[in-house]
Amino acid sequence: MPTQNIQNMTLCALKQGMSEKEFTSLEVIETLLTRISDHGGSLNAFITITAEHAITEAKNADKLMAVGKNKPLLGLPLAHKDLFCTDGILTSCASKMLHNFIPPYDATVVKNLKASGAIMLGKTNMDEFAMGSSNETSYYGSVKNPWNLELSPGGSSGGSASAVAACLVPAATGTDTGGSIRQPAALTGITGIKPTYGRVSRFGMIAFASSLDQGGVFARSVEDAALLLGEMAGFDENDSTSVDVPVPDYLGSINQSIKGLKIGLVRQHFDAGLDDNNAKAVREALEVLEDQGAEIIEIDLPNIELSVPTYYVVASAECSSNLSRYDGVRFGYRAENYKDLNEFYCKTRGEGFGAEVKRRIMTGTYVLSAGYYDAYYLKAQKVRQLISQDFKNAFAKVDLIAGPTTPSPAFALGAKMDDPIEMYLNDIYTIGANLAGLPGMSIPCGFVNDLPVGLQLVGKHFGEESLLQCGHRYQQKTDWHTRVPERFK
Amino acid sequence: MDIREDEIQDVVEKLSSIVEFVDQLQAVTTDGTEPMAHPLAQGQRLRIDEITEYNERDKIQLNAKNINKGMYLVPKVID
Numbered sequence: 201m202p203t204q205n206i207q208n209m210t211l212c213a214l215k216q217g218m219s220e221k222e223f224t225s226l227e228v229i230e231t232l233l234t235r236i237s238d239h240g241g242s243l244n245a246f247i248t249i250t251a252e253h254a255i256t257e258a259k260n261a262d263k264l265m266a267v268g269k270n271k272p273l274l275g276l277p278l279a280h281k282d283l284f285c286t287d288g289i290l291t292s293c294a295s296k297m298l299h300n301f302i303p304p305y306d307a308t309v310v311k312n313l314k315a316s317g318a319i320m321l322g323k324t325n326m327d328e329f330a331m332g333s334s335n336e337t338s339y340y341g342s343v344k345n346p347w348n349l350e351l352s353p354g355g356s357s358g359g360s361a362s363a364v365a366a367c368l369v370p371a372a373t374g375t376d377t378g379g380s381i382r383q384p385a386a387l388t389g390i391t392g393i394k395p396t397y398g399r400v401s402r403f404g405m406i407a408f409a410s411s412l413d414q415g416g417v418f419a420r421s422v423e424d425a426a427l428l429l430g431e432m433a434g435f436d437e438n439d440s441t442s443v444d445v446p447v448p449d450y451l452g453s454i455n456q457s458i459k460g461l462k463i464g465l466v467r468q469h470f471d472a473g474l475d476d477n478n479a480k481a482v483r484e485a486l487e488v489l490e491d492q493g494a495e496i497i498e499i500d501l502p503n504i505e506l507s508v509p510t511y512y513v514v515a516s517a518e519c520s521s522n523l524s525r526y527d528g529v530r531f532g533y534r535a536e537n538y539k540d541l542n543e544f545y546c547k548t549r550g551e552g553f554g555a556e557v558k559r560r561i562m563t564g565t566y567v568l569s570a571g572y573y574d575a576y577y578l579k580a581q582k583v584r585q586l587i588s589q590d591f592k593n594a595f596a597k598v599d600l601i602a603g604p605t606t607p608s609p610a611f612a613l614g615a616k617m618d619d620p621i622e623m624y625l626n627d628i629y630t631i632g633a634n635l636a637g638l639p640g641m642s643i644p645c646g647f648v649n650d651l652p653v654g655l656q657l658v659g660k661h662f663g664e665e666s667l668l669q670c671g672h673r674y675q676q677k678t679d680w681h682t683r684v685p686e687r688f689k
Numbered sequence: 690m691d692i693r694e695d696e697i698q699d700v701v702e703k704l705s706s707i708v709e710f711v712d713q714l715q716a717v718t719t720d721g722t723e724p725m726a727h728p729l730a731q732g733q734r735l736r737i738d739e740i741t742e743y744n745e746r747d748k749i750q751l752n753a754k755n756i757n758k759g760m761y762l763v764p765k766v767i768d
Contacts, residue, residue: 304748397728411727440734441727509711529761531752541764550691558690559700563707579714581724586717588725620703621710637728661729 206231207367208684211276211424214370218265218275225265225275225319229258232277232321236368239688243344245363247282248290249322257319264317272431274317279372281360282323283330284310284415285404293406294338295328297526297533297552307404308436309373309415316431321369325359328554329523330380330408332356333626334616337556342613345388346685347651351610354384354626357418361388364418366688371419371428375405377412378511379605379630382642385418386605386654389644389683391671392418393425396662397637398443400429401436409518410441412511412634421681422643422671426450429664448665454672459493461670464598468504469629475608478653481646482604485655485674489602492673497598501590506583507631508624513567513580514635519557520564526552559620588636595660600670604629605642605654633658641667644680652680 206228209217217223233251240246254277261275285291285303287310292298306314314320327337335343335358343358345351346366353362357374361384364372374381376394385392393416400415407413415432419425430451435444465486470479486496528534528548535547553561567576594601606626616623633640638658645655655674659667675681692700746759755762 301752304745304751398731437736441731443729443731503717506714506717509714512707513711513714528754529763530749534754538764541766544764546691550693553690555696555699558692559703559707561690562700562704566704566708567711575715576711578724579717579719580711581726582719582722583714583717585722585725586719588728619706621706624710635728 207235209370210421211273211370211419211427212421214276225261226255226258228275229254229277229319229321232369236321239366239368242349243346243362243366244341245325245343245359245366245368246279246322247292247294247325247340247359250289250320254319254321261317261319271317272427273313276318277321277369278313278318278428279321279324279360279363279369280310281326281357281372281374283326283375283406284373285406286310286320286323289323291323291406292339293329294326294340295553295557296339299339299533301532303404305404308401308438309432310404312432312434313428318431324357324363324372327356327358328557329406330356330375330377331519331556331560333379333383333623334611334613335359336613336617337554339554344613345610346688347389347610350612351651352387352613354387354610356380358384360418361385361390361392364388364420365390365685367684371417371424373415373432374418375413375415376634377409377515378634379627381416381418382605382630382640382654382656383627385642386644386656387610387652389652389680390418390420391422391425391641391643391681392416393429393641393664393667394633394639395429395433395664396639398441399433399639399662399664401434401439401442403436403438407522409515410522411518412515414634422668422675423451423454425641426454426668426672445662450665450668453665454668456669457493458489458670458673461494461600461666462598463489463494463496464499464594464601465496466501466504466601466603467498468501469603473607473628474604475648477648478604478606478608481648481653482655485645486602488674488677489670492677494670499594499598499601501594501632503583503586503590504632507587507635508628510580510583510587510635511631512563512624513576514584516560516564517568517577518564520561520568523557523561528552584635587632591632591636591638599660600666601658603656605656609648609651609653629656637661639664639667641671643671643674644683646680652683
């Protein structure tokens with residue numbers, strides 16, 4: 201097998217190729233490391249490349265395979281968002297505040313994937329502390345979209361999305377607090393899944409908004425996403441919000457028919473604000489699913505428009521609380537010059553955090569303050585209940601909800617940086633699933649102005665199997681997910 | 690948290706627009722609605738009170754800028 205084909209292969213294809221001895225894990229890893237070194241710079245997708253570690257692990261994997269040992273992900277490459285703690289390896293969260301932070305342990309997600317045999321090629325760039333929708337708030341500079349280097353790949357998991365879309369790595373982890381997996385997956389033309397809240401452990405995942413954050417994956421096929429999710433998910437006693445529900449065999453059940461599956465189409469998603477061509481791509485995708493036996497039913501989520509303001513109160517409140525730990529005392533950035541302890545804290549935080557993070561900390565502190573708590577935070581928690589109830593009512597009628605992932609295809613770097621509200625509204629279709637804790641997935645469903653757009657599927661709590669089956673069925677009938685940007689072929 | 694003099698105007702403008710944006714929640718009728726604190730309405734899981742972690746102070750303190758005999762040093766607080 202010529203090594204130039206390795207870059208385009210899915211995890212499942214690489215796994216098969218290795219088991220049939222067409223190539224070794226070392227050949228795979230070396231091919232991709234070369235690609236990362238050739239193309240990684242133009243995309244700025246990685247913060248750290250762990251080449252030496254990857255080569256050692258690949259040699260070990262090849263030895264194990266030679267003696268007939270096997271594990272679900274043995275010898276397969278992936279990258280981790282630089283928000284998952286990795287033992288002994290820089291974990292910066294793309295912030296100056298953690299530019300020097302070397303975790304003393306692995307996040308459970310990292311540990312689980314390692315135990316399944318996966319090999320980490322590096323840590324990917326992201327918005328600072330996952331706060332952003334364009335990957336422009338990173339201390340390490342913005343990530344570029346492989347479809348057009350002047351455009352944003354979306355955020356906050358922009359580095360993971362960009363690396364997978366450009367075939368630098370077949371899969372990567374990400375986290376999704378308001379759309380940070382699904383939005384970049386849509387804008388770069390790949391598959392991204394955010395599981396149910398509690399499905400994947402948050403232990404060792406640097407916290408932004410604890411009641412919304414959830415780890416997930418990026419891949420170039422739904423099948424690969426199923427394989428990875430099955431290995432990273434599961435109960436973890438180190439995470440008090442982890443849920444003890446058995447993990448189904450996502451990959452094993454992926455071929456199940458979608459005949460009779462009831463898919464809800466949200467009327468409110470097609471109101472003003474959605475690009476006409478984007479809407480057309482989504483409707484065409486639903487026709488494909490209809491041809492496969494699914495039934496499309498129009499539904500309402502009456503309060504969905506309130507999801508963005510609700511999110512910015514709840515997420516900012518939780519962020520201001522979570523980020524109070526960064527004080528320069530025990531780890532992370534520490535200011536150089538200070539007169540006393542108070543100035544030490546103020547300067548450390550003032551110099552260590554970027555503008556967007558500071559804005560969210562201040563918003564959060566404001567909505568939690570004594571005089572405004574009821575008016576903002578408590579109010580938002582009540583509206584969150586209403587939005588969640590809307591989803592419950594909808595799921596009494598349908599099995600899945602489908603719609604656009606984003607209002608439009610990728611936007612230019614810099615285009616929305618001066619207007620936080622416009623940036624926030626990019627997540628209008630994705631935030632609802634986080635507020636209600638539901639699983640959501642974006643799969644590529646066409647192109648608008650030569651740029652990929654995504655179809656979002658949202659399922660019931662712990663309904664990942666339905667999402668994956670539906671997405672896989674769609675990918676059996678379409679080839680959008682196999683498209684690769686010209687420059688990275 | 691310090692904000693530089695030259696950042697203040699930008700911070701004020703953007704924070705004001707955010708507060709104005711989230712103000713639309715005030716118009717929503719939420720009488721009788723319970724606030725939602727957890728997406729799965731779960732209670733807190735408890736564990737048995739036993740030691741599960743061991744002292745890794747030296748490894749953990751590799752991340753600290755200024756330590757002495759296992760203690761973190763900060764500017765003097767009490768004269």
